[in-house]
Amino acid sequence: MDSPRHVGKIRELVYELKVEAVMTRKLITLAPEAPMSGLRSILKSNRISGVPVVSGQTLVGLVSVEDFINWLAQGGRDCPVGERMSREVRTLSPGEPLVHAIGKLEQYGYGRLPVVDGERLVGLVTKGDIIEGLLQEMQVNSREEEELHRYRASHFFEDMIADRLTVNFQYQVRGKTIEQGGEVASDLKRSFKRLGLHPEVVRRAAIATYEAEMNVIIYAREGTVDVSVDPETIHIIVRDQGQGIPDIQQALQPGFSTAPDWVRELGFGAGMGLPNIRSCARSLDITSEPGQGTTLRISIPLEPERVCA
């Protein structure tokens, strides 16, 4: 996903998400009668910088590190926190949008804001809670989006009415470094998942395309990948104008390779590419002219059990 879309999504989410969705509900609170001398260990052991003070369930104040320091500076004579707490506490309500919480935290320079329902304390929101809540929502959102894509597309073949139906995907492999190899296979895989194809079929098509794409990058630098899907079969045609294959039967032998060392160092060129494509497909047809280029025709049935590898 691109980042401008992410930024736009976050902007939407701060208006959509409510305070109650991100607030911490498990709270550490103090009663107004609690001794000020006990505050330090509570802050330290919970790694927090302030504690809401409640009487029954009603929020009556907030006591923070700052109040503690002031108390120490003024002699540190023990007293109930009720005497040293800040009574004028800015609060949020559970139904407010996150953007209000962010605005208030900014405006008052607070690290945390208590959330009250009426007068009852129900939660606490920190900047950390907001960030975590947004990130989680972003994750859920992108998963939902992917599912929606998949749902819409998975009915495609059932919904279209035609005597003959074919979906075409075209990709260019051009000017790619070997490190970028796999982008076509990756895009194709995502599209096939959205089409709702069987996971095993998607895996086979992705692997076959990936191997073929790597071959194009290694031996021919550029080429095209044309994929067509009909209700029975995936046809993948990979064409390049590279050096060609002098002996196709030999090239199909597992382990036979003409790859230079730098390709082997990248984990490819072990002579498994074409055999691998063949084992993923129902049929692999190779035509090649030395010096002219190579064309691979790969077909994979949409029903996984019909693959005879």
Place this chain on the structure above:
Amino acid sequence: MTISWVLEILDAELLTGQGAEGRELASACGSDLMSDVLCLRSAPNLLLTALTNPQCVRTAEMAEIAAICFVQGKKPPAETLELARRNGLPLLATGLSMFTACGRLFAAGLRCCGEGA
């Protein structure tokens, strides 16, 4: 076996995929040849490799491998980390050799995919 257990057994570090420590890994394989990994009938959940270029992440993506562990103290370049983050793929790194790493996991009960326990 969970990722967090693998991290412990291999004395490994989690480079990407924080939060996925609880993910279950039922099988593993060790190889530096990506085509050998791709030709396995059923993909392993964990790939151990000394290969750190982005192609190992691509291989994992195509073959539906759930996590990769780099052996021999190899640290992947930024492009590999970036691609793994984008794909939500946990990457682990151990200082152990391939042989020792595989040996420890095998001893702990992890098996190759498609082979009996």
